[in-house]
Amino acid sequence: MSQVHLIDHPLVQHKLTLMRRKEASTNSFRRMLGELSTLMAYEITRDMPLQDIEIETPMETMTGKVIDGKKLVLVSILRAGNGFLDGMLNVVPGARIGHIGLYRDPETLQPVEYYFKMPSEMAERDIIVVDPMLATGNSAAAAVARLKQMNPKSIKFMCLLAAPEGIATMQKAHPDVPIYTAAIDRELDSHGYILPGLGDAGDRIFGTK
Template sequence: MTTPNAHLITHPLVQHKLTLMRRKDASTNSFRRLLNELASLMAYEVTRDIPTSEIEIETPLEVTRGRVIDGKKLVFVSILRAGTGILDGMLSVVPGARVGHIGLYRDPKTLTAVEYYFKMPSDMQERDIVVVDPMLATGNSAVAAVERLKELSPKSIKFVCLLTCPEGLKTMYEAHPDVPVYTAAIDRQLNEHGYILPGLGDAGDRIFGTK
């Protein structure tokens, strides 16, 4: 099952790197490197419709005009801690982007999101937001993050993840049907602990080597 706001990125390089990341014997170093590379590839798709403006430049031969983006109007918002892994890859493509952080943890009993940190650039009303988090599982953290960001009235919000599942997409769509979700895979289901199956385990632990 999918939802109208879901955008599946099927580029062969994206799928190849995701498959390598799923392997349980992938080292912390290789997992982190692959995530960085995959996030850079996904950034091209996510920023496909980013606004541009025309400027005058001088080539070695003559004066001409070309189009550029204003990276300063784009904000990558990392959901801590695992979102940091995607953030680095995105910034390698759009180094001029601003960065925001939102700290959320999932209550192990209720699986609901609890906020503990929130820091954003100024003038968010003029900016386009791309929220990054490796997993859209239950969807509770993503919904809470987007709700919080909408309080700042940004121009637009997109959500980027490596993996999601029908349950997470449904939760996100019911809460925020106006927010497109870009993902490399829509996996089968959640297990009883709120983990995606077949998934790739806990993304944060695998990025930072904490398990």
């Protein structure tokens, strides 16, 4: 099964609680998401491989370790996933960015791809897929399946909130993909929204509610 990593750092939990409040403005929601995604990026990149390089300090030559950020791709599931990008780029500014757009077919309720744009040489890269909400899990599972066709070195999935149903969908479809989340909420309602949740993340990020 996919490993589920709950990022329970006090600062993450504090900001998430403030974001959940229905009176939080678009500006404050967007700002806190940026701050929270930076904090979460530290956790999800904890095991990134390092390489040795030789540098000159003001005192002498030494060998230090660096992350090759150019090998990392942050893949946003449109549109809400874009809210994660700026905060994560604070940590890994050399990362490339990919986008995948999916909508739910009203008859089959299955995700349909309408946009897909990735950097080149994906087989050499590690991928972090970002989407604020892991609700039913259908879009996330479809996005990961599409990305696996490019044979990347690794894939991780990061979200703000996960529902048990979404985790189960991802674990069944992609048991090899670890999930990183700031909270596992109670359940989905009849419309597929997470409870207690925080509403529609895309609407709250972009002010379209």
